[in-house]
Amino acid sequence: MSSDSLDNTDRKLLDALQHDARQTVADLAQLVSLSPSPCWRRVRQLEESGVIEGYHAQLSRAKLGYGVTGFVHLQMDNHSPDIMAAFEREVVALPQVLSCHNLSGRYDYQIEAIAPDLESFSQLVRVKIRSLPGVKEISTSFSLKEVKRAGTLPVN
Incomplete structure (x- = not known):
């Protein structure tokens, strides 16, 4: 459908x-x-038909103790299918990662991740994300304020 x-x-x-x-x-x-x-x-x-993929509860990040949302842009040093597949497999396994997109442009991937505080986010990036297969360069930015989070898709 x-x-x-x-x-x-x-x-x-x-x-x-x-x-x-x-x-x-x-x-x-x-x-x-x-x-x-x-x-x-x-x-x-x-x-x-797969149009409806599932039913979910929307949870409060703040009430669950996640005070930091950050975006990590990654440039890969190796674009071989094996390295890319290994990277994607490992990033999917990180529970703090909310989304990961393969991009066009300067960076190869963008990760949206959450953490309780800056120290925890720093640990996530320095210890876990930096050690993912093929990662060459990292650039990180933080959300100062969430203006919109789309919980719905336009269906018209």
């Missing part, structure tokens, strides 16, 4: 589920003007 094959009802369901995934099928059905059975089938189809 692609975005082109989604109709207005699918889009309304996706939007509603992104804002509150705990809604009952009855509530969703009423929202999109369907009876519960066809609504449930549509949701299942969206799940089975």
Whole structure:
């Protein structure tokens, strides 16, 4: 299923589920003007096609003790498939890493990571990230204020 094959009802369901995934099928059905059975089938189809990848709780970083969010830009010294695969495998295993993107431009990767404080973040970068396979250069910056965190995707 692609975005082109989604109709207005699918889009309304996706939007509603992104804002509150705990809604009952009855509530969703009423929202999109369907009876519960066809609504449930549509949701299942969206799940089975991979459009809906899962359901998650959004947690508070601050209340869980993560006071620092930082971005680490990495330049690799070796771009062989084996080294890149090893790097990616190891970075995925770091629980403090929220996201990692392979980039175009000067840096090869950008990592978004969290830590309780600056000392912990420093340890993460100096001990763990610097020792990842193929890392040549590191540049780090910190978030001073989160302006927006997209919890939803546009479905229109």
